[in-house]
Amino acid sequence: MTVASPETKAITPEMQAAHDALNDTFAAYRDANDERLAALERRSSADVLSEEKVARIDAALERQQAILDELAVKARRPALGTGERAGDDAARREHKSAFDAYVRTGETAGLKRLEKKALSAGTGADGGYTVTVEVEREIGRRLAAISPIRAISGVREISLGTYRKPFMTTGFSAGWVAETGARAQTNTPTLDELAFPAAELYAMPAATPTLLEDSAIDIEQWIAAEVETAFAEQEGTAFVTGDGNGKPKGFVACTTVANSAWQWGKLGFVATGAAGAFPAANPSDVLVDLVYALRAGYRQNGTFVMNRKTQSAVRKFKDAQGNYLWQPPASADGRASLMTFPIVEAEDMPDIGANALAIAFGDFRRGYLVVDRQGVRILRDPYSAKPYVLFYTTKRVGGGVQDFDAIKLLKFAES
Template sequence: MSKIKELREKQARLVAEARSRLDEITDQTTEERAKELEAQHDAAMQEHDRLEQLIEREERLAKVEERHREHRQRERPVSGGSGGGVDEPGAEVSYRHAFARMICGAEVQHMSDEERAVLRAHTASFETRQQLASVAAAGGYTVPTELLNEIIKTLKAWGPMYDDGLCTVMQTSSGNPQTLPTVDDTDKSADEHAEGSALADDNSGDVVFGQRALSAYSFDTPFIKWSWELDQDSIFSMEALLGELLGERLGRLANRRLTTGTGTNAPQGIVTGSSLGVTGATVSGISFDNVMELEHSVNRAYRRSPKCTYMFNDKTFLAVRKLKDGEGNYLWQKGDVTRGAPDLFNNYRYAINDDMDDLGPNRIPMIFGDFAKYYVRKVGQPIIGVLRERFWPAVGIAGLIRFDGRVADPSAIKHFRNAAS
């Protein structure tokens, strides 16, 4: 009954989610947002109904199994007589036992009816281009054949650009274009005032405003499909597992586009939008002098920002960790977790982003500056959609994301470029 209890708990969460979506709709809610909330409500209730069908099947199956257990108990012989006995400990056939018998050489016709029935119950159909319970590499390792309820997931870090703590993040509910006003008044200053003279009125003191537009570009993942057998048999929630994997795919895509995106009908990556700070003397190296030159190519007004940061990939990080100043001290300083002090590079914080270039001819392996001047615009949240009717009897899942990014002030973020040759 624990599975039925788990399904009931999921239903309760879905009902609460559906109610919260409807409660969000008010007179001030835009039509687009209202439709989005209504769709989320409908999806939650549709999943609730699907779980209800599962619960009904589980309850029917439990009743049938109970009748069979009672029948076996009445018919199984007891010592000194027949019928009305009880199963000996371990007498009920498990899939593990039947599978081991078959693998060890027992011919199917020589196996008991119960053993053959257990094997048939765990046989899954082959389906093309889908995640299958019957094929190990395509999903069968999650089928409960006496396995631990763990799955080993291969990991790969993708970078920090979609995180809220590094750049300036703008979260919007709709994808309407937005404009960032800009102004560069650094070449202006006040002047001496002679007693009794009139103030200049020749437009020489006018402020020139500019603007940079933030759009909302859409990206998606292909559908992942898995069989209904795997959906029923898996000890994992396939939707939760695959949803997490798709979320990571969207995160990797967002980080790549926000790092090196072209900015032409696409997000502008922070590297693309940065300006040249220093060009190195070698095609594949970086020196302490280069680091100092890059740092001082950024005005000290930006260097005082709490979001002033170095960024490079892990290979470049290994190279710069070996750099020393003129007194033989490493530029990289280990932080102190007891005091909440982070690791630093040349007294500034740094970010590892493996979508940046390696050291190499004419490449940009390092940037530095005030990352608060890089704006990331997120539209809603990444959406993971599950479709059951379209691929029936299989299940499909895919992800969508909308975002944009742009450097608001190129003078605030500078890059180091290796020599071309």
């Protein structure tokens, strides 16, 4: 399996300064929240000033974390060089030159000749022309850096429209036997398959004629930079809540069942015991239950997934010794953690509410699969929005749960 992982970048002075500011703000948050809890114990009711102070520092903490996250993503985002890469062959350089001519001027002769030579039907009527290998690879690396679920999931590249993965619904039987004992015949496994169709994802950046005429502009880098955010936002939503119709199937959209009655094809959930909320007494206990709902083989690679508002709620939780369960990143390029497990912030996760599946925990590398079909295509459109030139850019992406035992959900309900 090919796993997309962002390149490790050096920690910049800006990242270190943001990390230090985040730690300082969290220290102030701990002090203010401790004062609030102490006042609550003395008076048996919330102190308005203490509540406002905690809320104010919590908002500042959110801003500091957002700044650090943005800087970390920027550092992980690779830069596309303007020079030729080592090992480029003549065909790749020819494609690069023909693609540049098409994007800048609309000249199609070079790309038509190349795709005819490759026995490809990639004409304009077929939906545009294939971008260069460098641009396709660059878009994939950038998505791995900024798309939250893709960054922690398994990723596989395919050349066909659907990826099919077999799995055993009943396995081989096994057992112990003495050296000279009789061996019973083993059962034949029953196989089924999961299908992950690749749906079309598109973005349509616009350029001015002046930009396209400027030879100093690296047109490939411009395209990669323009489509990365649009692609990341759309696929990020689909990987979480997508219904599987013309888009990937999100893990929150899967059929769910109480974890005690878990079965293959459904995701197990742990209920908080309170409708739309954490329980009033020992609220963090349900997080412990969620962690240990996952089997040990998955738990060691577990990651929490939640949105920023939910993370703000769990930030107040402490263990029996009074230590906060949420901790800021240990380094400027790290992630915040909850109960020592990393937290991935996905804004498409539901807010805390009645029956909401607002927190997920699991080994997403084994649990969720992102499928990328080879080839990113561009169709140049100089007519629809004159004087601007539109670039209808498409790639095919699929996704879905591949191991239903590797992800568990926290449901904010009584049962």
